[in-house]
Amino acid sequence: MARLVMKFGGTSVANIERIRNVALHVKREVDAGNEVAVVVSAMSGKTNELVAWCRDISPLHDAREYDAVVASGEIVTAGLLAIALQNLGIGARSWQGWQIPILTSDAHGSARIESIHGDEIVKRFAERQEVAVVAGFQGLHKATGRVTTLGRGGSDTSAVALAAAIKADRCDIYTDVDGVYTTDPRVVPKARRMDKIAFEEMLEMASLGAKVLQVRSVEVAMVHGVKTYVRSSFDPPDNPSPGTLICHEEDIVEQQVVTGIAFTRDEAQVTLRRVADKPGVAAAIFVPLAEANINVDMIIQVVSDDTTTTDLTFTVPAADYEKARQVLEKAQPMIGYTNLQGATDLVKVSAIGIGMRSHAGVAARAFKALAEKGINIRAITTSEIKFSVLIDAAYTELAVRTLHMLYGLDKV
């Protein structure tokens, strides 16, 4: 007997038929004698519809009201799945965030879970053999009594945090793919499903574009050591594949230097020429951008040919490119650059692997391989366990396939 949390995303509960299918997955675990809590997302498309209504009514909507509205989608799925389980003869009840409660900060729209009171759920496992069906993505800010949401993909975090709270043996994240792949199989048909991946690697993969899990959920799993599986709800309920286990580094026997290749499309690059090389100039650039809610990513500073000034390059989401230009043009007198250059239609390709820590020259091999394919690298950033290159979007597939093969990730 084990205690587990099963999480099902929007495509897994997209309609009544799929919710019935999810109930069969839950039944399998219950029949095996497990104590089960299920976390569900809204039916596919529902959250988008609710978000669109909020925006339609007013572009500057109150985040507290937005949260109340968008959190309703998960309430519906939780109730419907509870009914579907009961229909299979399984005791079940739905839980909304405020009922458990899942207490969060008051950062509406991107609240952080502070505590989950899972005692009643655990008690009901023992006393009633009852499955808890929990509405994901949502919580309660205690002091104000308002409903909060955790941000896009927040149900992953709900699931992992619930698993930590009820001391579950594992957390199974069901999605529309059967695990974590070495890269996007739509780009590289030879991409392999991994059996295991370390938390740190998964964190980088998720941050750098792999959409399989919300970044925050991986952080929570790592901090609390929640054994997390990524699995497919489209596998047959009576015989699903095991998926990919996300676990501590030391639980992975055969380490590879590079574990996966991630990429994010729709990047834009901004370069400011001959910025005065003096204290405070970085703040003059990045504070106005932050105030305009523009996410700045790769930042590269190089001394320009003239040694009293510096050239500064960074990336922003392509959607924010025009806004960033306007902000920087307005701030020109404060920053004092001579020239603003930019480019859109870029992609950031990253290679991730804990093995990089102990292997030198991993990135250098990539630069060489990309150069041999005629791919121009516009910017590079590196960290302990990953490196990223910024290239023209036209070369995305070529670059990803090149790196995937270079590091021996192709299916054999």
Add this chain to the structure above:
Amino acid sequence: MARLVMKFGGTSVANIERIRNVALHVKREVDAGNEVAVVVSAMSGKTNELVAWCRDISPLHDAREYDAVVASGEIVTAGLLAIALQNLGIGARSWQGWQIPILTSDAHGSARIESIHGDEIVKRFAERQEVAVVAGFQGLHKATGRVTTLGRGGSDTSAVALAAAIKADRCDIYTDVDGVYTTDPRVVPKARRMDKIAFEEMLEMASLGAKVLQVRSVEVAMVHGVKTYVRSSFDPPDNPSPGTLICHEEDIVEQQVVTGIAFTRDEAQVTLRRVADKPGVAAAIFVPLAEANINVDMIIQVVSDDTTTTDLTFTVPAADYEKARQVLEKAQPMIGYTNLQGATDLVKVSAIGIGMRSHAGVAARAFKALAEKGINIRAITTSEIKFSVLIDAAYTELAVRTLHMLYGLDKV
């Protein structure tokens, strides 16, 4: 300055444009210096969609889960209207049933409101000039912490009960018609909008088929003496018509004998011949029907030609007719009737008026008028302030128009 509750039904909030229009109605009252609480239904069609999903998943769904699911529609509207009001510069926040809380019984699907804690809402009127936007139709059962719903049309009851709880000066029920009519204007073009109607009359009108208000809401308004107006949200927000006031009998100066004509379609009639005329036989008939959730309406018992037996006639909704026959055929040995007769395609037409109390022969005039038109009356029931006749559905319009004219209700 007055304190008021405004209630908007599903068609009034059917889409974003209409929600914006509702916000203008609320703004008019706020600008006039009033303290305003708004109660909203789900967007038109949403509740039906949620109900259909519950039924699809399992015909025998858990009423507690059903309530959690269907109550989500009102949450969405409340949040969206709060945003729309803020967009007009009006302070507003949404309230879900459990947040206020609106405490109810645990009769899921048709819960009764037990208490409403309106203190915080009233405090915010004074301190923040904040409009309270309340999700109708829903409440909280305190002991179990589960969400409850009040049954179809329950938002009317939410509004009237809230008005009583916060001691509102009046409760305006906005709908798609501009008041209560002497009968359905689609059937009788000469139907008149009433300026006033007594609670008791409105109660009968609602019970007997006028769909303008939920029956329970009229009861609550009557008990607590809530001055309730029925108005139209489709009137121009800057110049709406006053609607119909539902009030105590003594506040109506010019009493009419008959106030309105109501009707319910899709009735069926069941007659049991030669039922043994002995104690317990009524229970043998009506207990099995109640257990099968069949609503029995008009019941008429007459001694049959043989004096030791009796004939029993009653009506059921046409949709339940076949089920009722089956139940009664199964119970035949217990009841002991000789013959079961029935008819469908019937309609019940009722005339309502407090004036009937003090005027004799009101019903008799109707029977004569209907007979003169060749309309056969299959059953009659009467009470202090109304009488009903059961006739063939084909004569519905003729009967309603005949009675409408007979009692002087036609527009002059």
